[in-house]
Amino acid sequence: MKKSFIYIYNNKEYPVEVTYKMKKSISYRLKDGVFFVNAPYMVTQKRIKEGLDKFAKKLIERDNLNKSLENDKRLFLFGDEVKIEGDVATFSSGEKMTFVSREDLIDKLIWIYSDYMIERTRYYESLMSIVPSYKVKIKKMKSRFGSNSKQTHTISYANHLYSYSRDILDSLIVHELAHHFFFDHSKNFYSVVYKYCPNYKKDNVKLKKRIFK
Ligand SMILES: [Zn+2]
Numbered sequence: 001m002k003k004s005f006i007y008i009y010n011n012k013e014y015p016v017e018v019t020y021k022m023k024k025s026i027s028y029r030l031k032d033g034v035f036f037v038n039a040p041y042m043v044t045q046k047r048i049k050e051g052l053d054k055f056a057k058k059l060i061e062r063d064n065l066n067k068s069l070e071n072d073k074r075l076f077l078f079g080d081e082v083k084i085e086g087d088v089a090t091f092s093s094g095e096k097m098t099f100v101s102r103e104d105l106i107d108k109l110i111w112i113y114s115d116y117m118i119e120r121t122r123y124y125e126s127l128m129s130i131v132p133s134y135k136v137k138i139k140k141m142k143s144r145f146g147s148n149s150k151q152t153h154t155i156s157y158a159n160h161l162y163s164y165s166r167d168i169l170d171s172l173i174v175h176e177l178a179h180h181f182f183f184d185h186s187k188n189f190y191s192v193v194y195k196y197c198p199n200y201k202k203d204n205v206k207l208k209k210r211i212f213k
Contacts, residue, residue, distance in 0.1 A: 003018045007035060018048060021041075026040070026048060075105065078162070079213035121176075136154070137156040141159070164212050
């Protein structure tokens with residue numbers, strides 16, 4: 001059994017579609033400006049409106065947020081676009097993840113990226129016979145992609161590089177680790193870089209031009 005009515009919130013009219021079911025509690029959701037309510041058979045319209053008075057604000061805010069997220073700039077992880085539908089992000093691998101805001105989603109992309117950078121730094125350290133291993137930091141860096149601090153034996157990577165493909169990120173990791181052997185950007189330095197990253201030149205151009213893949 002279905003019924004509909006109009007609910008007014010902040011001088012705006014919202015259609016409400018009520019579906020009566022064999023259930024114990026009332027549930028509310030908002031999609032494209034329409035409230036969908038599932039309610040037990042015995043519930044009155046007055047009772048449903050009381051619930052809307054309580055939940056409308058939150059549901060409208062969330063609907064607006066999701067709309068702005070959908071219209072916002074596209075997000076990429078490891079070179080592939082992250083598909084966003086409502087509060088669900090789908091990665092190129094098919095894996096899905098929920099989030100509460102764009103900020104939250106970007107934080108989560110940075111975590112995934114951080115894990116990768118740490119893991120790959122360890123991988124290249126062993127390949128390049130670098131001991132002891134470096135401390136790895138992911139931090140806000142505006143003008144540089146990464147840095148190697150000899151003093152603190154720390155490699156830092158900029159936190160906004162999650163959009164780039166793994167190959168491009170690897171080229172940055174190799175660059176920073178090559179500074180373990182040569183602290184300048186000399187021929188010797190680049191001979192180390194190219195040994196472990198033969199496509200370094202291409203990858204580095206992409207990094208600088210913000211070409212993700
Ligand atoms: Zn350098």
